[in-house]
Amino acid sequence: MDISGVSAAGAVSAVLAQQQVYTQEQAGVSMLKKSLDMQSQNALTLIQSIPQASSTQGLPPNLGNNINTTA
Known part of the structure; x- marks a missing residue:
């Protein structure tokens, strides 16, 4: 590698x-x-x-246990 054509100022500028x-x-x-x-x-x-x-507390215990499939 020939670096004889590179000036010191150019090298510093590049860095x-x-x-x-x-x-x-x-x-x-x-x-x-x-x-x-x-x-x-x-x-x-x-x-x-x-x-x-929301919590289900306070609802009757039978609520949601059965599904009416004949309606």
Whole structure:
């Protein structure tokens, strides 16, 4: 590999550009993770806000035991 045609300034410039891209990618990944965490928390809040099914307590014990098939 012949690197005699590469200047020091060009090499430094390339490394700095690569570091900038890496930093931008890391920021994007961090924002994606935060967004997913927020969506997960919102979904959990919605699920917890669903009212519980009403209880059958207080109903007569014979209710729901027979089905009228002749009607």
